[in-house]
Amino acid sequence: MSAIKNKPKKSSDKKSLITVGGIIAIGAVLLFAYLMWYVAPEETMERVKIIAVTESGCIGETFDGYSVNIGECDAAPGESVYAMVDQKTKERAALMNPTS
Structure with missing residues (x-):
């Protein structure tokens, strides 16, 4: 034991x-x-102004001032097109870059 x-x-x-x-x-x-x-993503259709055409797609600027990559497009810089824009990306950009 x-x-x-x-x-x-x-x-x-x-x-x-x-x-x-x-x-x-x-x-x-x-x-x-x-x-x-x-x-x-929470995408909505928005009108964007093309500011650049790169090898990764077209870069557009929304009318509230956010730059977005909209992918392949046949537009030239300065033209306005309708594109799908992720609203959550815009929210995150606003949180990271406060204006005031």
Whole structure:
């Protein structure tokens, strides 16, 4: 016989482990859902003025002053075209570059 007795594992140890694992899993799912919402584009059709034509596409300026890459186009600088513009990109640009 040994001097140290082996205690049987209690079911409360398993329950606490499952609870902690469940909380971590819920947190991970919520973080993933938030990130998917944050990076998902919210595009609307806007009129933009072409300011440059590059190898990566046409760069346009919206009428509220944001530069956007609209992809391939057949316009020349100075022309106005309708293009899909991501509104979340504009929101992030406004947060990063405050005007006042």
